[in-house]
Amino acid sequence: MSISKLQRALLAIFGLGLALASGAANADSAFNLPVGVTPISHEVYALHMRTFWICVGIAVVVFGVMLISIVLHRKSRGYKAAHFHEHVWVEIAWTIAPAIILIVMAVPAVGVLVHMEDYSKPDMSIKVTGYQWMWNYDYVDNGVSFYSKLAEDSNRARVLDSKVSPFSVKHYIRDVDHPLVVPTGRKVRLLITSGDVIHSWWVPDFGGKTDAIPGYVNQMWIKVEKPGTYRGQCAELCGRGHAFMPIVVVAKTPEEFRKWVKANGGHLRHAPETGGATINRKRQPAPNAAQPKPPTIPPENGKSGTDQARTTR
């Protein structure tokens, strides 16, 4: 066991070198952001790599000059110190140059940001509610609603002194009992909120995270390009079970998605055009802010997952 651990560690160090040598830009590597499967995630990835290479460039120049100085200007080589201690033009140059570089970096980010914040004309909406420690998904247009929590095999293995090796569990702590199912090629608006403390809904392949805040509704939108299973987890510290609050999203073709809705007792209807009623601000007070709804009992196994007393108010 310990030898295999050592092997894994050595492999990782080797892999690190490989990744750096090959530019650390491989898709879905263990070293970099995923390129992802939504238009936003592609834009974010491009922005990230662009910023990264500019930063590498700056580092190479600064450290390069430093290194030359360290090698050449040392007393042990008999180098005598010069006497200058200011130079107006050099100082102006290295104030203006970074300012230009920063503008070059930040301006494209504004475009991506505007695209991200365009919540208009969604094809469907899903309300996502975080609880300690599970998610509730409510298909506002289809009448399907269910809880999604850590899969049972992970749940058994994650207990202290469980005697079950995490390596024997497929998708350890990244698997749920009921994944969120979304159609591909559709603009899905997620209305994200929380029933207790702050959580954060994050699937790296979708290009970002949005906090789930009790009493307020945040939005994000996704348009998944290809069918598949995408995994993430809660990203905001939410108590004892924070590490055990995974998110799994299954993207199906619209055809398959309709079948799934019917099989789960939902109804199909066209999403109403919301053009005029677009929500401009990201955070909106929830209509039921005055009475946070306690989690209802999940229908599947008749047991609420919250084992910590909620704060009484």
Added chain:
Amino acid sequence: MNAHVAAADHGSHDHHGPGKGLMRWITTTNHKDIGTLYLVFSATMFAIGGLFAIVIRSELLEPGMQIVDPYFFNEMTTMHGLVMIFGVIMPSFVGLANWMLPIMVGAPDMALPRLNNFSFWILPFAFILLLSTFFMPGGAPASGWTMYAPLVEQTGMAFPFMIFAIHLMGISSVAGAINVIATILNMRTPSMRLMKMPMFVWSWLITAFLLIAVMPILAGAVTMLLMDKYFGTSFFNAAGGGDPVLYQHVFWFFGHPEVYIMILPAFGIISEIVPTFARKALFGYSSMVYALASIAFLSFIVWAHHMFTVGMPLSAEIFFMFATMLIAIPTGIKIFNWVGTMWRGSMTFETPMLFALAFIVLFTIGGLSGVMLAIVPADFQYQDTYFVVAHFHYVLVTGALFSIIAAIYYWLPKWTGHMYSEFWGKTHFWLSTIFVNVLFFPMHFLGLAGMPRRTADYALQFTDMNQIVSIGAFAFGASQLIFLGIIIASIRGRKNATSQVWDGAKGLEWTLSSPPPYHSFETAPEVE
């Protein structure tokens, strides 16, 4: 010369030295004794906070829960943060200020010696209070050092104790800052103009104003938490008309200037060390001062970049992105000026210089990842991942902590009167620098690949990288024992230091004997 000097003479007509035994330390009003107390206290807290980090890294050595309960893991991350920030970095900078400021400005002591004693002796009680929460029902605070509402309100008995401890730390910091400002502005030797002050003095003057400005804001934030929990208010409770995000705004309005409180004195230290070992005056002195001041000002208008994912209006996101990127300009100026100081100098590489050079390189890496984090759309991916953990450990460990270590090596011969072992200093440097990178560099990859921070367990694909990080953590922790040995050996050492200590050193502290007399400068010295 003038009345100022006469007053200093009057105070020291009897040449009394330090008192005897334990009471010397409890009742002392001497800036050097109090400086030593601060530094010893920080070292103790560093051991405790380091122990917490070792627990964290031991649990994360393998996926699955092996050692501690997830809730206790959260207690560890929370207390590690609180202890390292309020118990290590801040007090050690105050300790350095106590030791060096009066000497560097040519004063006999700090301006307010009794307040000085008071601000130190609050701290041990504050931390005993904070650490005692481990033994209370419900355990220690476990909601992260940021104490976000509403999670923090699920804390057990520890809740009011944590808040009272933070109030005490705040009182200590503000009192210390008042003392620093009074000393620099009133006790400075008359011939030292403001724009002639050593850079460490400048950096502390600006830091002290930041402290006075923001510590009361933290006190306000935690008091609002206390009111929400015990007095039925609803500042952060949506059900009562409040807003949980308000807490984050108030907290980070304190929190971002706090980040600079922990790095500006480091800038000052590096600006002292690099010219000494390059044997060349600091490049761009006045632009260094203006850069410090602009960083301090900008620190008040960037707080929301810590919370981009809470759902802000588009215009706010754009404003905070550009404001944040502005900070890179004065920070860049500082880095370029250090390189400009080194350029065509006559460098030698004693231990303080090695740590200062490592600081410049590694802090720059932390600064560049900070620029990446400022790009809002990308931050939606980075936020709350190990990428952020890597970023702030690069600026706080290889930044702030490395500068403190460099400062200790730089001034230790002055304090103790004995040289330290250069061989062991260099050994300590290389081990620390190698392993600190083994510890923190892979965290960038972990975060980008999707591992959130503050999790007690992780998915299997993160195993290899976490093991490298843990190995780095154990080795970096162990390397610090060498540092302890070097300091003890220097205190008890045999090789006497000259008053100049370093042949390229300039400034008033090098005109005094090593160790300096009990009442540093009894007559105001002439500068240039």
